[in-house]
Amino acid sequence: MNLLVGYTADQRGAEALELAAALVQGTATPSLTIGIVVPATTPFSAIYPGGDHGFDSILSAKVDEWAVTALAQVPQGVSAKVMARSVSSVAEGLIELAEEVGAHGIVLGGRKRHRAGFFMPGAVANALLHASPVPVFMSSPQALASLRAANGQITRMTAFVGDRPGAREVIANAAKFATIRKVALRVATLVADSDVSDPATELDPHLVRTKTFLTELTESMGLQASIEVISRQSLDEAIDSLTWEAGEIAILGSSRLAASRRLFVGAKAQRILGKLHVPMAVIPN
Numbered sequence: 001m002n003l004l005v006g007y008t009a010d011q012r013g014a015e016a017l018e019l020a021a022a023l024v025q026g027t028a029t030p031s032l033t034i035g036i037v038v039p040a041t042t043p044f045s046a047i048y049p050g051g052d053h054g055f056d057s058i059l060s061a062k063v064d065e066w067a068v069t070a071l072a073q074v075p076q077g078v079s080a081k082v083m084a085r086s087v088s089s090v091a092e093g094l095i096e097l098a099e100e101v102g103a104h105g106i107v108l109g110g111r112k113r114h115r116a117g118f119f120m121p122g123a124v125a126n127a128l129l130h131a132s133p134v135p136v137f138m139s140s141p142q143a144l145a146s147l148r149a150a151n152g153q154i155t156r157m158t159a160f161v162g163d164r165p166g167a168r169e170v171i172a173n174a175a176k177f178a179t180i181r182k183v184a185l186r187v188a189t190l191v192a193d194s195d196v197s198d199p200a201t202e203l204d205p206h207l208v209r210t211k212t213f214l215t216e217l218t219e220s221m222g223l224q225a226s227i228e229v230i231s232r233q234s235l236d237e238a239i240d241s242l243t244w245e246a247g248e249i250a251i252l253g254s255s256r257l258a259a260s261r262r263l264f265v266g267a268k269a270q271r272i273l274g275k276l277h278v279p280m281a282v283i284p285n
Helices: 011-024 043-047 055-072 089-101 123-128 141-149 167-181 199-220 235-241 267-275
Strands: 002-006 029-037 080-088 106-108 136-138 156-158 184-192 227-234 248-255 280-283
Touching: 011 029, 011 106, 011 141, 011 199, 011 267, 029 043, 043 267, 055 080, 080 089, 080 227, 089 123, 106 199, 106 267, 123 136, 123 227, 156 167, 167 184, 167 248, 167 280, 184 199, 184 235, 199 227, 227 235, 235 267, 248 267
Parallel strands: 002 029, 002 106, 029 080, 106 136, 156 184, 156 248, 184 227, 248 280
Antiparallel strands: 136 280
């Protein structure tokens, strides 16, 4: 399994490397490509305006320094290489690198949160969540605490799906990662009262239909998975009622608004992302 790490020489980069290493360890060919993407308009260009004036050599030396720091954080048993690019868009540079090396996904660190507690992706993460052709894995200090509690071991994959056709692709991708990592698969659906017109009469039948749909779908795919249909008055309450294992990974699908094989995070997925304290991935539909 090969993952591309969107690396920055700070805590976010260290978080991304730690998650990426945990994801690939134990697979048949664990490898990381550490992507250092420098925007064409870097702070160095402001210091050395007009002509080169040593800009290329200074930037090259700095990238070499970052590369050494990154490689020193890769655990034994995981092969790693560094690839650096200078492009106009960091997100586009990461996508190009991911496609070039055939990465199974892109890993980022440092999820941000708004003061109200909602997920606020940074500029690079936001761009990737609306354009990446491969899964985007994200972490945070809280998510890594869960991973560290499991001694850095991935323990289970949870696929968040609804009762729409796109559920099959999300489950299939989650199952692929679960198989690669040899861990259990859970399929979870969150239902709020507002998902039906009349909760008093329609909610219970809706829950039964959803559970039946997901059970039959996973069985038709030849998968063994635990099915959880969580119903609460609000989506936030449903999210909060989920229980998590240390070392678990949450997997969501992108919105149906996404272009083919590209990501686009819808409002419900964004809400779920903002409430989770485990590492997560968003899968192109």
